[in-house]
Amino acid sequence: MPASAYTRTKQPEQVRRALLDCAADIATDHGVSGITVQAVAAAAGVTKGGLFHHFGSKQALIEGLFADLLGRVDAEIDAAIEADPNPRGSFTRAYVNAVFTGKAFGFTTPWATLSMVAVTDPSLRRLWNEWMKARLKRHRATDATLGLQIVRLAADGAWLSFVTTGQTRMNADLRAVHDRLIAQSYQRQ
Template sequence: MTANAYSRKKQPELVRRALLDQTAALAVEGGPAAITIQAVADRAGVTKGGLLHHFASKQALVEAVFADLLEKLDQEIGLYMAEDGEMRGRFTRAYIRASFADRKLGSSSPWVALSVSMISEPGLRRLWSQWLERKLAAHRPTDDGPMFEIARFAADGVWLADLLQQDREPFRDVSHIERGLLALASEASPGA
């Protein structure tokens, strides 16, 4: 270790952010298997011990990246909701828009890489389920009902179909499906 390392001002939030960003980048480039403690540490310019100071294990690191992606999804949905003047179904429409917006990134989306892991990783499934349960509870007064649920499930289905066919470029045009789901989430009546 150089003398510079001892005199360098510690910036734990910047280091943490670099670790999260580099983990997501590795996932995009090589899938979940590319994420190793050493590879992330090397790309972030920290020691393996430095990484383990912030995240106790690879699982903790991957879960933190996933939680970070959920926070970004929250922000994106919040922006879509702010643009929508109709209260009834607003969360569902924002959820649909966010689901379809991500498909434009294709295989370069960190969601693609980490969602494959979500299917087999209980920790990631737990994070997703808890996030979705909180959102649905918060928006129950405006987005409760079978038609809203059907619209969200259909958006999830399109997203999953893209994930399973990510090697096929370009993605098929499904803008008509997005429009249809947005219309469904706009037309659903209370209790419908």
């Protein structure tokens, strides 16, 4: 076992956090297929049994990572909404900014890798749908117009284009799309 191994049984949250962080790093570097029980356990400095104590299977680990990233996205979006002086469209603007430049959700985060798997994995798709439905319900009063829905869908399309073409940074054209979507979110529709 590596010297950095968690040997005390009273650190379950630290171990869980290390497992999620290591899984995210592996997903970023090697894709979701690189997330193996052995690779994550070794990177986190725990045994495979230690990983299985926190996540009953590789699928549970991936679902836990996905849920963790959604929690980070939530925090980032909530902070942006709170800082936005204009309530109308604030969720949409926060969402667009999170998609394009976010620390938890943006183009160059572990989210990019995991969300591609969500397209084909029913359990991850369910987590995403539940998250989005809850957000849309929560922000119905400020973000329920068709125009704002179009802005969010366009951001999703820009994101899909970015990750499927193998880009590594936002170019001028993509920045212009971002700016146009943000401008659209202020228009009355």
